[in-house]
Amino acid sequence: MRFPNMLRAMAMTACLVSFSSAAPAQTSLKMGYALAPTSHYGAGATAFAEDLAKRTGGRFKIEHFPGGALGGEREMVEQVQLGTLDLVVVSTGTVSNFVPETGIVDIPFLFRDSAHARAVLDGPIGQDLLVKFPARGLIALAWGEQGFRHLTNSKRAVNSPADLKGLKIRTMENAVHITAFRTLGALPTPMAWPEVIPGLQQGTIDGQENPISVITSAKLSQVQKNLTLTRHVYSPALFIVSPKIYNALSAADKKAFVDAAKAGGAAMRKFVDEVERKGVDELMRQGMQIVPKVDTAKFQASLAPAYAEYAKKYGQANIDRIRNYK
Secondary structure: OOHHHHHHHHHHHHHHHHHHHHOOOOOEEEOOOOOOOOHHHHHHHHHHHHHHHHHHHHOOEEEEEOOOOOOOHHHHHHHHHHHOOOEEEEEEHOOOOOOOHHHHHEEEEEEEEHHHHHHHHHOOOHHHOOOHHHHHOOOOEEEEEEEEEEEEOOOOOOOHHHHHOOOEEEEEOOOHHHHHHHOOOOEEEOHHHHHHHHHHHHOOOOOEEEEEHHHHOHHHHOOOOOOEEEEEEEEEEEEEEEEHOOOOOOOOHHHHHHHHHHHHHHHHHHHHHHHHHHHHHHHHHHOOEEEEEHHHHHHHOOOOOHHHHHHHHHHHHHHHHOOOOO
């Protein structure tokens, strides 16, 4: 009499085992970025994670490591190359050390406005740059955004190129940026982002340059008095994944990663647009002295020697292709 009961129990166990094995396994991936979770980086990373989960039925879970918890941007890109970090959201200012061709987008006053920059990156020029990454041990999934970069400092208001003379300005480890500030008479000081706030507090550097989205999220008004809305460089960002992860994916999952990164980039752009509308007023309320506009033509004239160097490095035709893109 017990034999049928045993058969039923065995059948139920087999069903449970079968159901368990059919449940999709979840892969946890680490994503690093330099800024706070409340920043545009955080907005992009969150959108990426949510979109990827939807597209893959929850098979991929993204663990966030914000605020430079895994090091500066350069260190995190190196970790992605080595395969010890799965994903990073990072600025092109750092990436040009690994994929030199991307440095062209950091040329000062290259883009007319955000619409122009986004059209370039979303079009054939931007896509041509993305395909340069695998040869450097990286997979660039899609473009994100930080916005146009502006100048802050603790010494004096900057109204013209002459006002930059002698100011110690933190830059990224980016040859294009360093050349520009040196040409303008400043003293560019390359520094990883986690070192910037202490450097400003201790007077190691006088100022820095970043988009409003970074200036607000990093609370730079607490350590900087002057803000000049120079709009000197448009600053894209990138979603990068380790080839170790990407190359092991199915074709469908590869597309899911790319589409999720595009969703993350769209979220970053939306965040930046909102901050650009409200951020300057917020910084003014926090006590920053604002120079709302500079004579761009004067800065461009002062940068003539730098532009000559950029033309040699990237090709004047390539620069003009971007500048004139519609």
